[in-house]
Amino acid sequence: MQQKQRIIGLIIAAVCVGLFLIHEESAAKQNLEKARANLGRHLFYDTRLSYNLTKSCVSCHDPYLAFTDGYRTSSGADGYNVKHNALSLLNVKYRTKYTWANPAVVSLQMQIQFPFFNEHPTELGWKGQEQLIVNRFAADANYRQLFKLAYPNQKNPFNTHNIQEAIIAFEEQLVAYNAPYDQYLKGNLQVMNQQAIAGLKLFGSNKLGCMKCHVWEQPFETNVANFSSGIRIPSLRNVMITAPYMHDGSLENIFAVFQHYEKKYSLNLNKKEQQELIAFFNALTDTSYLSNKELLNPFQYQ
Structure with a gap:
């Protein structure tokens, strides 16, 4: 009888430890997601994201205009206008298509390549300037801390992939369903x-x-x-x-x-x-x- 009680006690203890570890893992994951979204928020609003320091994501996606920009079509870093009107980013995490005229763009990871690397016209102007732009953030003490919190297991987290991933993490926080x-x-x-x-x-x-x-x-x-x-x-x-x-x-x-x-x-x-x-x-x-x-x-x- 005592052995049976001990076994039951061990099972209960194991379950409790398991639940605790699951809770800790979930909390750690949430903290990491929050850190990445916070990094993305800083990048989203920072003109250092464009090759010539003139544009940021907010240039075309103003929160006070439901993350649009109020212009017929947005202008890129070189001053030339893109083809289409800026779409709102609100609730973007729930979309399955991400552009005006290309239904093949089915993820934010695909969509974000356009403002980064488009050339005709240039938007942020990353093509050929990747390392220059990445180095700006690596040289900033505040960004070094933000990247460390967002990517704690990476020795050198400063790269294009992480920058894009963080911006997407921020964009996925833009939810508005209370009209x-x-x-x-x-x-x-x-x-x-x-x-x-x-x-x-x-x-x-x-x-x-x-x-x-x-x-x-x-x-x-x-x-x-x-x-x-x-x-x-x-x-x-x-x-x-x-x-x-x-x-x-x-x-x-x-x-x-x-x-x-x-x-x-x-x-x-x-x-x-x-x-x-x-x-x-x-x-x-x-x-x-x-x-x-x-x-x-x-x-x-x-």
């Missing part, structure tokens, strides 16, 4: 006024049929992007703070969008209906992430 419409879908029916609700009904009506293309992606669900005529159909989250619109940024404001689709589909929207749609679009805005200083410029918010 009034999200709350409305959860049952908080008071969060949207009657004008916005009318706009929602109009948006989904047979008259407009917007929901045939624009799917409201949900938290933690993989967003399978639709493409129309080879061009990505974008999310409408934060649509009212991400003008100009379309893949080429050719439509300056929401009224230009209405006019565009009026010509294309003869929608016959009156002013009241336009205002209802705008009220609904405003209910798609979520800037709650701005209260998290760990997502903002570390050189302004320590």
Whole structure:
């Protein structure tokens, strides 16, 4: 009997030790992920990331514009504009397609190569300048500490792969799923006024049929992007703070969008209906992430 109790005691002790080790391993993994995201945050906002010290990721992805930039198309380090309007980075971790016109780009690891190494036009201008740029960060005492925390088992963690991996780790923290419409879908029916609700009904009506293309992606669900005529159909989250619109940024404001689709589909929207749609679009805005200083410029918010 005593031997049986000892065996049971040993089993319980082994289970407890195992659970403790699992907890410790999980905590260590979380700390490492946090350290890499913090390193990525610094890199994201640092113009030393471009070969001529003029551009950073935030140049095209401003947090106050839902991580877009407000321009028709973004300009690279040499001053030449890229082909497409900057896509928002919010909820990027849940996407399966990452560019306007190339559905073959199916991971952030693939996507990040473009701003780093594009030449026509140059964006960050890494091609042929890799070691020069990496050495800037290796020479900085603050970055040496950040890299040490993010890659504690590497003797020399300063390389292109780690820089890209850290930026991706930061980008994956950019999550915003708390718009009034999200709350409305959860049952908080008071969060949207009657004008916005009318706009929602109009948006989904047979008259407009917007929901045939624009799917409201949900938290933690993989967003399978639709493409129309080879061009990505974008999310409408934060649509009212991400003008100009379309893949080429050719439509300056929401009224230009209405006019565009009026010509294309003869929608016959009156002013009241336009205002209802705008009220609904405003209910798609979520800037709650701005209260998290760990997502903002570390050189302004320590």
